[in-house]
Amino acid sequence: MISQREARHLAAGALRAHGLPGRPKALKWRSAPAQAQLFTAGNLLLKVYAPDARARGQRQASRQTEVASALAQGPFRAPPVAFFDGQTLAMPRIAGPDLATLWRDGDPTVPTLAGLWLRAFHDLSQHRFPFQPVPHVKWLRHVAGQVEKQDRLVIDPKAFTAVCAEAINQAHALRSQPSTRAIIHRDMTLANLLYDGSVTWGIDFENTSEDAPLRDLFTLALDFVTLCRRNGCDDGRALTDLRAAYGDNRTAPRVREFLTRCYALHVWANTPLAPTPIHHARLVAVRRLLATGEQLI
Numbered sequence: 001m002i003s004q005r006e007a008r009h010l011a012a013g014a015l016r017a018h019g020l021p022g023r024p025k026a027l028k029w030r031s032a033p034a035q036a037q038l039f040t041a042g043n044l045l046l047k048v049y050a051p052d053a054r055a056r057g058q059r060q061a062s063r064q065t066e067v068a069s070a071l072a073q074g075p076f077r078a079p080p081v082a083f084f085d086g087q088t089l090a091m092p093r094i095a096g097p098d099l100a101t102l103w104r105d106g107d108p109t110v111p112t113l114a115g116l117w118l119r120a121f122h123d124l125s126q127h128r129f130p131f132q133p134v135p136h137v138k139w140l141r142h143v144a145g146q147v148e149k150q151d152r153l154v155i156d157p158k159a160f161t162a163v164c165a166e167a168i169n170q171a172h173a174l175r176s177q178p179s180t181r182a183i184i185h186r187d188m189t190l191a192n193l194l195y196d197g198s199v200t201w202g203i204d205f206e207n208t209s210e211d212a213p214l215r216d217l218f219t220l221a222l223d224f225v226t227l228c229r230r231n232g233c234d235d236g237r238a239l240t241d242l243r244a245a246y247g248d249n250r251t252a253p254r255v256r257e258f259l260t261r262c263y264a265l266h267v268w269a270n271t272p273l274a275p276t277p278i279h280h281a282r283l284v285a286v287r288r289l290l291a292t293g294e295q296l297i
């Protein structure tokens with residue numbers, strides 16, 4: 001962890017070392033010690049990592065450099081890394097809100113912007129990949145076992161393990177069904193997409209491993225559902241627009257349904273017994289999905 005004060009000091013030093021003018025201003029007025037602290041300085045955004053999070057910083061700097069050079073033009077991009085000195089990552093500051101803010105403010109184009117950005121990002125590495133249920137089944141068995149032994153405490157454990165068992169039963173018939181893989185984002189929330197009025201920018205890259213790209217689409221879709229529940233907007237319309245803009249036609253519908261179940265169970269498995277309001281809203285949304293079989297992605 002690093003305090004805002006310590007991080008500001010490092011950020012100021014990094015600016016001086018690069019001969020850059022200006023003083024770092026905290027993005028949030030007050031921020032508790034965290035893995036990283038954010039500042040602006042002129043046209044730059046500085047992300048200062050805690051000493052024990054340097055490896056994360058390094059991963060973010062290299063992955064962001066790769067993505068930014070591949071998505072350097074057009075309406076869907078990533079900001080290039082201006083410098084990374086081991087602890088401070090500098091990049092252009094995007095002048096505009098994140099998509100969660102824009103959506104809360106009622107902009108109806110947000111689901112389309114999010115879906116198109118994700119399509120452009122996955123297109124960099126996506127390829128066909130016959131579906132392999134085994135890793136999913138391993139995880140389902142593992143997590144159901146933990147819950148049965150009370151090594152993992154979840155809300156309504158009986159219902160949880162029953163859904164795990166159904167998913168395990170469903171899995172084997174899906175072997176080799178059409179599906180894809182790509183280097184996914186892995187934290188694809190609306191807060192990690194910024195819009196400057198003409199370009200949508202993705203940020204917060206770190207992951208370099210391949211997975212099912214629908215995992216990212218699920219995270220985005222769940223963000224719309226939970227934000228809509230809290231704000232009373234129409235999530236059906238948002239999800240239709242998101243899916244249409246993303247446009248996946250390479251995954252078998254049954255694989256898609258199975259993945260939805262697994263990702264929903266993942267959210268349930270990681271909801272604390274005393275959930276925060278946001279955890280609670282996500283749990284309500286995924287339990288509804290599991291109960292109705294509704295198509296989220």
Ligand SMILES: Nc1ncnc2c1ncn2[C@@H]1O[C@H](COP(=O)(O)OP(=O)(O)O)[C@@H](O)[C@H]1O
Nearest residue numbers: 027038045079091092093094098191192203204
């Ligand atoms: N390049 C940038 N330009 C403008 N705002 C940014 C930029 N990078 C981050 N932010 C703002 O800071 C927030 C957190 O940054 P992020 O890199 O996602 O850190 P965290 O790891 O805390 O999620 C973003 O949601 C966005 O509001």
Ligand SMILES: [Mg+2]
Nearest residue numbers: 191192203204
């Ligand atoms: Mg983020």
